[in-house]
Amino acid sequence: MRSILVVDDHPLVGDGIAMMVKDMEDVSLAAVCKSGKEALAYLERQSPDFILLDLNLPDIDGLELCVRIRKDNKLVKIIGLTSTNEAGIITQLLSNGANGYLLKNMEREELIQAMEEVQQGKIFLSKAANQKILEQYQSVREALQKFPMLTRREKEILVLLYEGHSGPTIADKLCLSPFTIETHRKNLMQKLEVNTTQQLLKVARDNKLV
Amino acid sequence: MRQKIGFLVLLISFLSVFQVYGQRFKEDSVRKVIDTAKEDTLRVAAMLDYANYLIRHKNEVPEGLEVLQQAYDLAKSKRLLKELTRYHLILSNHLYLQNDWAGAIENLNRMQVVAQEIPDLDARGDAIMRSTNNLAGIHYFNGDFLGALEYYLKGLELVDQLPHNANSKSTLYVNIASVYRQLKLHDKAYEYIQRITPMLSEMSDVLKVPYYYELFQSQLNTGRGEEARQTLEVVENGFQTFNLNEGQMQDLRIQFHEQSGLYEMTVTQDYRKALAQFQFHLKSSLDAESDYSVVEAKYNIGTALDSLHLYDQAIPVLKQAFEQGRALDMEEFSLKSAKLLAKIYAKSQREKEGLYFAQVAIHLSDSILSAEKLKELNFLEAKYQTQKKEEEISKLNELNAARELEVQQRNRMLLGLSIGGSLLLLVLGLLYRNAKQRQIIAEKDQKLQVEQIKFLEHQQQVVSLQSMVNGQETERTRIAKDLHDGLGGLFSTIKMHFSTLQHEQPSLKTEPLFAKSYEMVNTASEEVRRIAHNMMPEVLIKLGLVQAIQDLCHSISAGKLLQVSLQAYGMDTRLSSSTEVMLFRIIQELLNNIIKHSGATQAIIQFNREGNRLSVTVEDNGKGFNTAESDGEIHSGLSSVENRVNYLNGKMSIDSQKEVGTTVMMDFLIQE
Numbered sequence: 001m002r003s004i005l006v007v008d009d010h011p012l013v014g015d016g017i018a019m020m021v022k023d024m025e026d027v028s029l030a031a032v033c034k035s036g037k038e039a040l041a042y043l044e045r046q047s048p049d050f051i052l053l054d055l056n057l058p059d060i061d062g063l064e065l066c067v068r069i070r071k072d073n074k075l076v077k078i079i080g081l082t083s084t085n086e087a088g089i090i091t092q093l094l095s096n097g098a099n100g101y102l103l104k105n106m107e108r109e110e111l112i113q114a115m116e117e118v119q120q121g122k123i124f125l126s127k128a129a130n131q132k133i134l135e136q137y138q139s140v141r142e143a144l145q146k147f148p149m150l151t152r153r154e155k156e157i158l159v160l161l162y163e164g165h166s167g168p169t170i171a172d173k174l175c176l177s178p179f180t181i182e183t184h185r186k187n188l189m190q191k192l193e194v195n196t197t198q199q200l201l202k203v204a205r206d207n208k209l210v
Numbered sequence: 211m212r213q214k215i216g217f218l219v220l221l222i223s224f225l226s227v228f229q230v231y232g233q234r235f236k237e238d239s240v241r242k243v244i245d246t247a248k249e250d251t252l253r254v255a256a257m258l259d260y261a262n263y264l265i266r267h268k269n270e271v272p273e274g275l276e277v278l279q280q281a282y283d284l285a286k287s288k289r290l291l292k293e294l295t296r297y298h299l300i301l302s303n304h305l306y307l308q309n310d311w312a313g314a315i316e317n318l319n320r321m322q323v324v325a326q327e328i329p330d331l332d333a334r335g336d337a338i339m340r341s342t343n344n345l346a347g348i349h350y351f352n353g354d355f356l357g358a359l360e361y362y363l364k365g366l367e368l369v370d371q372l373p374h375n376a377n378s379k380s381t382l383y384v385n386i387a388s389v390y391r392q393l394k395l396h397d398k399a400y401e402y403i404q405r406i407t408p409m410l411s412e413m414s415d416v417l418k419v420p421y422y423y424e425l426f427q428s429q430l431n432t433g434r435g436e437e438a439r440q441t442l443e444v445v446e447n448g449f450q451t452f453n454l455n456e457g458q459m460q461d462l463r464i465q466f467h468e469q470s471g472l473y474e475m476t477v478t479q480d481y482r483k484a485l486a487q488f489q490f491h492l493k494s495s496l497d498a499e500s501d502y503s504v505v506e507a508k509y510n511i512g513t514a515l516d517s518l519h520l521y522d523q524a525i526p527v528l529k530q531a532f533e534q535g536r537a538l539d540m541e542e543f544s545l546k547s548a549k550l551l552a553k554i555y556a557k558s559q560r561e562k563e564g565l566y567f568a569q570v571a572i573h574l575s576d577s578i579l580s581a582e583k584l585k586e587l588n589f590l591e592a593k594y595q596t597q598k599k600e601e602e603i604s605k606l607n608e609l610n611a612a613r614e615l616e617v618q619q620r621n622r623m624l625l626g627l628s629i630g631g632s633l634l635l636l637v638l639g640l641l642y643r644n645a646k647q648r649q650i651i652a653e654k655d656q657k658l659q660v661e662q663i664k665f666l667e668h669q670q671q672v673v674s675l676q677s678m679v680n681g682q683e684t685e686r687t688r689i690a691k692d693l694h695d696g697l698g699g700l701f702s703t704i705k706m707h708f709s710t711l712q713h714e715q716p717s718l719k720t721e722p723l724f725a726k727s728y729e730m731v732n733t734a735s736e737e738v739r740r741i742a743h744n745m746m747p748e749v750l751i752k753l754g755l756v757q758a759i760q761d762l763c764h765s766i767s768a769g770k771l772l773q774v775s776l777q778a779y780g781m782d783t784r785l786s787s788s789t790e791v792m793l794f795r796i797i798q799e800l801l802n803n804i805i806k807h808s809g810a811t812q813a814i815i816q817f818n819r820e821g822n823r824l825s826v827t828v829e830d831n832g833k834g835f836n837t838a839e840s841d842g843e844i845h846s847g848l849s850s851v852e853n854r855v856n857y858l859n860g861k862m863s864i865d866s867q868k869e870v871g872t873t874v875m876m877d878f879l880i881q882e
Contacts (some may be wrong), residue, residue: 020709087760174865176863
């Protein structure tokens with residue numbers, strides 16, 4: 001018999017899960033904790049197999065609680081319960097040590113499937129989550145590590161700098177204020193990780209930007 | 211009732227300024243004084259009067275503020291303390307009328323600080339009393355009656371220490387009575403208004419207008435019908451005897467007819483007489499061109515006609531009160547009119563119209579409630595922020611004073627040493643140089659402090675603007691959370707129950723009604739999620755700006771029309787949550803503009819943060835627009851962005867080229 005701990009401050013949600021679980025064969029609801037502190041106290045005494053963890057608790061933020069639970073409980077399978085379907089929250093939850101996540105308006109079958117999959121060591125994602133968004137999210141994260149993409153204005157300014165124009169003349173040419181040019185130049189140096197205009201132009205040339 | 215009260219309290223607050231030049235303001239002569247006066251005191255006083263006249267009476271606000279600023283500069287350079295307090299009073303009254311509570315409170319607080327230094331005890335007490343009275347007024351207008359009472363009582367304490375002045379005392383008594391009336395402690399109100407009786411002969415006639423108003427109300431509310439009747443008689447005689455200008459006389463007439471009508475309605479219950487009085491009330495309001503009073507009078511006429519069962523006549527006049535009330539934002543009167551209309555329609559068996567107005571009434575009372583809550587929230591925020599800034603400023607001021615003392619002491623020491631020392635000339639010379647250097651450093655520090663104070667003061671103005679916007683965002687966050695936790699949780703649970711039920715009774719699966727309900731619950735719960743997300747994305751609160759913008763970019767890019775990419779540099783630590791929300795809204799609005807108007811296929815959002823500098827770039831490859839003559843919709847989108855950038859103390863530059871694209875760049879200085 002495997003046991004479930006539900007952490008959710010909404011009384012009805014606890015009841016709903018209890019209803020779903022009551023005639024499942026090899027799982028039982030061990031307890032419902034209404035706050036993060038209550039859950040941490042409970043986990044000092046007991047070790048449930050699953051934790052269904054609400055992300056909005058009155059005392060500790062669910063994402064933070066996930067890290068704290070994971071620190072002292074390596075084996076427990078944590079499934080986040082959210083009422084939002086936001087990619088940023090989901091990826092953060094998974095990197096904080098959760099094994100999966102379910103949307104709160106899940107169906108009974110989905111809950112069973114989630115528990116089975118995380119038991120087998122897989123990551124479970126609610127079917128309502130747009131997988132594509134998640135994949136895309138990952139791909140863009142990787143893209144962030146690569147060479148920075150320059151804006152159109154930045155490219156123009158880089159070329160003009162390369163041609164030997166000074167900040168004020170560039171401002172005149174592009175009908176912008178020198179202050180704006182200066183900001184663009186500072187942004188460029190930060191993006192390309194250099195400290196002087198000389199280095200900036202070198203990196204630009206090496207990367208065939210000019 | 212709100213407007214009326216606001217009007218009364220204001221009247222009292224402004225007495226000081228009116229009295230200086232009597233009742234008729236002669237613009238030319240004041241300008242002459244400004245141009246020719248030899249004494250600075252006279253000139254500043256005239257400038258202040260002129261500024262107040264321009265702002266309050268001629269409605270030429272920018273010009274008035276300019277004169278006011280000049281008066282301030284002159285008063286400040288000549289250290290004219292009394293005039294400085296009047297400057298703060300006039301400015302705070304102006305801000306009060308703009309609903310800028312934080313600004314108004316700030317000026318009154320500064321007025322108190324300046325007042326402390328006025329050597330003349332009478333003038334000092336007077337200035338402190340006035341600022342206390344007006345601080346109370348601000349709390350009163352915002353519905354914080356207990357806060358107002360506290361200030362009024364403090365003002366009373368001050369007045370008691372000053373030489374006897376009937377006008378200051380009775381001003382406070384009238385105001386206190388008014389607070390007690392709001393708190394429905396009518397016996398208390400009656401008690402305070404009675405305290406004025408012995409001073410009546412010394413009191414100025416202008417102050418009698420609000421005095422008799424409160425006196426009558428307190429008599430009516432405590433069931434003293436006969437006394438109330440006598441009060442009305444005194445007021446009626448006052449038309450001949452009181453020394454009032456035309457406008458004040460009109461106010462008195464409006465007040466008299468309204469109160470006479472109320473007297474007939476509640477005490478004698480002679481509704482015909484009441485109707486007649488209310489018709490005079492309407493006539494005098496129309497003569498005075500006072501739109502607010504016109505609405506009140508029409509509503510009152512409606513109540514009298516209702517009591518006379520003359521429903522056919524009551525309906526059109528109440529409808530007018532309702533419509534005009536709405537146009538003037540007098541929600542309480544539109545609400546009262548709508549309620550009465552619903553009642554009358556129901557009585558005359560016109561259910562359809564009755565139902566309509568009953569619904570309107572419910573809608574109005576909802577919107578009044580939420581508007582008041584928002585107002586309350588903003589006021590609380592303004593109070594909190596002002597207090598915080600004041601604390602910082604006073605702390606710096608203290609430091610500054612300590613440093614000044616240090617410099618003085620050092621100067622004295624140097625003097626002593628240079629006279630006494632002849633033997634240890636060399637040693638002293640060294641010491642002197644050392645001390646001198648330190649003195650220079652101390653003076654530099656002091657200059658820095660002064661600059662910092664100036665900066666903080668500017669910040670304070672920005673904060674009061676911010677608090678308004680923040681109030682809105684706080685409310686959005688709260689509603690989104692309530693939706694998620696409350697309604698969202700409920701729908702989820704219903705769905706769980708359905709799912710369990712379906713498992714227990716498989717036959718239900720073929721039941722079309724069950725399947726349909728199941729699906730509708732699902733849709734409803736998705737809808738709640740969507741609404742809450744639009745109000746305030748959870749990712750923004752929990753994980754911050756970059757993640758939230760990342761999510762936003764993906765959901766836009768998923769639509770295939772526009773690809774938005776994000777680049778963030780130096781954004782590892784989070785900004786303050788209000789700044790994050792504000793920046794999120796700015797970018798949201800800019801992306802909206804791009805999608806709606808630009809026809810772009812690509813956009814880049816870029817954050818660059820180095821130390822305190824944050825620059826945000828939003829660029830697209832759309833068709834661009836002429837920044838000078840942009841069309842209405844783009845313009846309104848951009849101006850809301852511009853406002854928010856200003857709130858954050860930022861600079862924005864838009865550079866747009868036809869058929870190439872638009873680059874919007876914003877620079878901020880981030881305070882931590």
